[in-house]
Amino acid sequence: MKQLITFLAAAIICSAATAQTDSTKKQKSDTIRIGGIIIVKNGKKDKDVNITMGRKNNEKKKNSNVSTNWWILDLGFANYNDQTNYTTATADGYLKNRPGYPGLDKNDFKLRTGKSVNVNIWFFMQRLNVIKHYVNLKYGFGLELNNYRYKSSVSYKEGGYIPYTAGTQTNAPFIFRDSISFTKNKLAADYLTVPFMLNFTTNPGSHKKGISISAGVSAGYLYSQRNKQKSGERGKDRNKGDYDMERFKFSYVGELGLGPVHFYGSYSPKSMYEHSLDIRPYTVGLRFSNW
Structure with a gap:
């Protein structure tokens, strides 16, 4: 009898020890990943399930070989390098001078830099x-x-009567110094443009860190140009014309990224006019872009 009791006690102790050992075992977990969702099942019970949205902390995001940035905005200033020979431009008939007044020169084409955008x-x-x-x-x-905002009162005409002459007309575009002062006088030139650049970056994994530099060229097509003026005598006036401006524009372009801040610039080595005026436009400003 004592032997039976001893045997049963030993069996109970062994069973308890075995159960305790099993309970401390690390249970095997199953992991299922569906896209950006990670499901981890710990143990056999359905309630022991963890669901994680996105990547694990130790996973690195892979950069795509082609990435697209939609709807980028540039805000900056427009100006130009004036290399015109005004004697030749006047002789060509593109500039019309008012009798008794000095001829048009570089000072007449100076811009209001803060308002030329x-x-x-x-x-x-x-x-x-x-x-x-x-x-x-x-x-x-x-x-x-x-938008090129002039300090002076230069005006553009697509043709017609030449001011300060007795009914003389022309079919060719011309520019002249007007007889009134304008509170607003600008030339607007709009292009459809395709830039193409080589880009270098120090941190491909993040656009908010590192330095990026881009340099290349752009090709633009002039689809709209107009001379907009405002004065007390005439009110608002908007003249549209060809003005003998070059239809195509070639420019050198560049971009500098310092972390999340981006700067851009462009310079055209060729005049924006077909003849007479040698005016080479450039721009500089801020670019609002993801990279």
Whole structure:
């Protein structure tokens, strides 16, 4: 009897020890991933399930070989480098001088720099990986809008009667110094533009860190140009015309990114006019972009 009791006590102790050992075992977990959702099942019970949205902390995001940035905005200033020979421009008949007054010269085409603005609206820009995302091709398509605000009272005409002459007419565009003062006098020139640049970045994994530099060229097509004026004598006046401006525009373009802040610039080595005036436009400003 004592032997039976001893045997049963030993069996109970062994069973308890075994149960305690099993309870401390690390239970095997199953992991299921569906897209950005991670489901981890711990143990056999349905309630021991963890669901995580997104990537694990130790997972690194892979950069896409082609990334697209939609609706980029540029805000900056427009100006130009005036290399015109005004004697030749007057002889060509493009500039009409008022009798008894000095001829048009470089001072008449000086701009109000704080009010001469450039606004670019890029429908999209894409970045194509070339070398491990450190070197990329960058290109896009958008609108380039330039407003040149004059200090003087120069006016544009597409043709017609020439001021200060006795009924003389011409079919050619011309520019003259007007007889009144304008509170607002600007030339607007708008382009459809395609930029193409080589991009270098020090931190491909984050657009908010590191430095990025882009340099290249752009090609633009002039689809609208107009001379808008405002005065007490005439009110608001908007003259549209061809003005013998170059239909196509070629520019050198660049971009500098310092973390999340981006600067842009452009310079055209060729005049924005077909003949007579040698005026080479440039822009500089801030770019609001994800990269």
